[in-house]
Amino acid sequence: MISNRTFLTIGLVVALIIGISAVFFASGDPDGLDSTALVMQGQKDLTQPANPDAEIDESALPGEFEYSAPFPDYTIEGATKMTDTVLLVVGTILALLLVFALGKGLKKFSRTGSS
Template structure:
């Protein structure tokens, strides 16, 4: 049992180190994956203005479902700066770990 705990602790530590480092190393510009997702969802065209340019007509989904992300773009608001980004990454990593362990326990309990 101790080996599993050590494995999880080392994995969590590595995930946090990578996540926190990414805050300082990642580009603030939308990447190709995000741009492609916007194109596939018809929220952006290959030519002309895009949602990133702040053009409301480029979004293209009038009356669609909208929601506010709790930590959009892994931030806690512009005033929090890099500290807010680090907190968002740490909180997201720990939340993901809790969800995975919770689902794992439910699956294990259903097999017994």
């Protein structure tokens, strides 16, 4: 059995290694949802890869709202692999900090609150 601190360190290091590897090795093929959208729009056969330039026709979709994320698809215009790596590391640590802060905050609230 390893200590909390060791578990945290190893866990975070492993998460960062996975995230950084993803920048270099993750598949660029469409995911299951995008593949389904391409199939439904006649741009992909169910069991065959789509053309590399196949794109989902947004005009055929019902959504009316468009939000521009600062780093769409985990990258930014002109980004290098280094930039993408930084973005993924920041995202991973941000996920950790958000859960940590909200978790700690709620536990503090439960100690000082009505209960």
